[in-house]
Amino acid sequence: MEYIKLKNVEKRIKGAEVLKQVNLTVEEGEIVGLMGINGSGKSMILRAIAGLIHVEGTIEIAGKQMESGQFPEEIGVLIEMPAFLPEFTGKKNLQLLAMLQEGVSNEDIDVAMRSVGLNPEDKRHYKKYSLGMRERLGIAQAILKKPKLILLDEPTNGIDENGIKILKKLLLDLKEQGSTIIVASHDKDFLEAMATKYYEMKEGRLV
Numbered sequence: 001m002e003y004i005k006l007k008n009v010e011k012r013i014k015g016a017e018v019l020k021q022v023n024l025t026v027e028e029g030e031i032v033g034l035m036g037i038n039g040s041g042k043s044m045i046l047r048a049i050a051g052l053i054h055v056e057g058t059i060e061i062a063g064k065q066m067e068s069g070q071f072p073e074e075i076g077v078l079i080e081m082p083a084f085l086p087e088f089t090g091k092k093n094l095q096l097l098a099m100l101q102e103g104v105s106n107e108d109i110d111v112a113m114r115s116v117g118l119n120p121e122d123k124r125h126y127k128k129y130s131l132g133m134r135e136r137l138g139i140a141q142a143i144l145k146k147p148k149l150i151l152l153d154e155p156t157n158g159i160d161e162n163g164i165k166i167l168k169k170l171l172l173d174l175k176e177q178g179s180t181i182i183v184a185s186h187d188k189d190f191l192e193a194m195a196t197k198y199y200e201m202k203e204g205r206l207v
Contacts, residue, residue: 002060003028003149003180004049009057011044011204018044019055020204026182031175033191033198034184040201042184043079046151049182050077061149072149076142079153081134086127090137091120097141104144112140115173117166131158139167146174150181156190168194 004026011019019041026032034042047053049061051071059066066072084093091109098104110120116136129137135158142150150171156164171181172194185191191198200207 001028002026003030003062004182005058005060006045006048007058007060009045009048009055009059011048011053011055018204019048022057022204022206024199024206026180027196028180029175029178030196031171031181031183031194033195034182034201034206035186035188035191035198036184036201037186041204042201043153044204045201045206046077046079046153046182046184049149050075050079050151052079074145074148076144076147076150078138078142078155079151082138082141084126084134084137087125089123089125090118090129090133090140091122093126093137094141094144098144101145108144109140112144113137115143115166115170116140117163132160132163135159136163139170143170143174146177146179148179150174150179152181153184154186155183156185156187164190 002025006022006024009019009022022045034045036042048055049059051066051069054068061072091113094109098109113120116139118136139155155167175181
């Protein structure tokens with residue numbers, strides 16, 4: 001079943017075309033990769049799907065045409081680093097975010113943190129986290145409710161080899177549980193290891 005469909009999606013910023021006639025279909029339960037250098041447009045596609053920017057063209061999710069800038073239901077997003085509060089622990093930050101969502105328990109938070117290789121009982125404040133730990137916490141917030149749609153932008157940033165193995169397993173497990181996942185990354189080996197299919201972005205075009 002087609003879960004996401006982009007048709008002739010375009011975006012201009014200050015007169016420059018950052019997305020050019022993008023057409024993309026993602027089946028339900030797929031892991032789709034977007035590969036490309038910085039500035040190629042892959043992050044912009046994720047922003048468009050998440051409703052974070054206004055675009056020309058049409059975007060359909062689960063059979064529903066989205067208004068430009070409309071935020072989809074049941075979505076988890078990691079695009080750039082979330083604005084976590086430095087004076088709180090990782091778990092406390094997720095607890096605060098969970099207050100904005102319905103049905104997220106402390107157990108859900110513990111499970112999400114452990115699934116990315118973080119210890120929920122770690123008393124260190126976020127400001128003491130390494131880059132890799134911050135990235136893992138960002139991924140944990142995106143999967144808190146095991147949403148139907150997950151968008152991840154460069155999720156391997158700062159993560160060591162063992163952490164990448166954990167992330168691959170996590171994404172494959174989420175896929176088996178019914179999530180549809182789009183991952184933007186410059187790491188071809190990472191995408192080849194778990195993506196159902198992947199595309200390359202070049203100068204705003206999907207190759």
